[in-house]
Amino acid sequence: MVQDEIRKGPWTEHEDVQLVFYVNLFGDRRWDFIAKVSGLKRTGKSCRLRWVNYLHPGLKRGKMTPYEERLVVELHSKWGNRWSRIARKLPGRTDNEIKNYWRTHTRKKAQEKKQTMSSPSSGSNCSSPTSSNAPTDSMPVVESFSPSNNPAVDSMPVKENKERSFYDTGGDIEMWAPMAKKDKEVEESDKVYNMDDIWKDIDLLENDTIKSIQTMTSPIWNFCPDLLWMMEEDSRMFPTMTDQFFASSTLTG
DNA sequence: AAACGTACCAACCGCTGTGAT
DNA sequence: AATCACAGCGGTTGGTACGTT
Structure with missing residues (x-):
């Protein structure tokens, strides 16, 4: 047992x-x-969550734009x-983020509604753009903009046809890399996010070491796919590998 | 300056769906 | 068909930053 705490x-x-x-x-x-x-x-679950909600290169950080807010409501x-x-x-937004947003969003509105209810003089639709309609989980609210104004909504297939969202962890590096690049371009044009230190580190890694490691390693996978399974069997070799990597990487800088 | 309340975010938990065996 | 492992989802909680008193 002793399940490595x-x-x-x-x-x-x-x-x-490391992740x-x-x-x-x-x-x-x-x-x-x-x-x-x-x-x-960490558990695999925890790793996935961390990746999806925080480390994924496609993440857009920072406040929701009014458009995004409306889209969420809709x-x-x-x-x-x-x-x-x-x-x-909402490209660049995670379910967690939206969920969190909605929670505070609806709570605020619920409070506002309570207030307007308790003050009878206030009419039914004295609404600031974000108020008066009190969406709750049970009684959501649609502001008056139709889906048809939203290409994003319109284009959405009712059946979840395996759309690939950025946080839909899809797997292979080939798909991942260009996507990250594209996202980077988008971010570049937005400049909405605020990067923290870890992102700087990760950027460095991506630009320098990771890239070289990818190019270095991928041929190995191509030539010796079996290696993966060997490694799976004897995963103990990896900590050593990364320790060495981290010891010599830019991280120390 | 301290205490308190609120908003926000990150992470965990439990459950469900799905694919592999 | 049954079972298992894993991925993904939604709900919930805990921590912290920030504003107010």
Whole structure:
């Protein structure tokens, strides 16, 4: 047993970098495997969550734009608490983020509504853009803009046809890399996000070491796919590998 | 300056769906 | 068909930053 005590709570920078490193190596699938070989004392689940909600290069950070806010309201009125589904329509936003937003959003509105209810003089529709309609999980509200004004909404297939959202961990590096690049361009034009230190580190890694490691390693996977499974069997070699990597990487800088 | 309340965010938990065996 | 492992989702909680008193 002695199930190597599982770490919980906030992630450290080092853990983040380590996770990014292994996701770059193996893609964002097989989280249990990644958790194992990375030497992170985290569950696969935890790794995935961290990746999806924080480390993914496609993430847009910072406040929701008014458009996004309206879109959330609209889509929630349509689908209810299907956060992941809603998130697919907001590139760069995670289900968690939207969920959190909605929580505070609705709470605020509920309070506002309570106030307007308790003050009888206030009419029914004295509405600031974000008030008066009190959407709750049970009684969502649609502001008066139709889906047809929203290409994003319109284009959405009712059946979830495996749309690939940025946080839909899809797997392989080939798909991942260009996507990250594209997202970077988008971010560049937005400049809305505020990067923290970890992102600087990750940027450095991506630009320098990770890239070289990718180009260095990918041929190995191509030529010796079996290596992966060998490694899976003997995952102990990885901590050594990363330790060496981290010891000599830019991280120390 | 301290205490308190609120908003926001990150992370965990439990459950469900899905694919592999 | 049954079972298992893993991925994904939604709900919830805990921590912290920030504003107000």
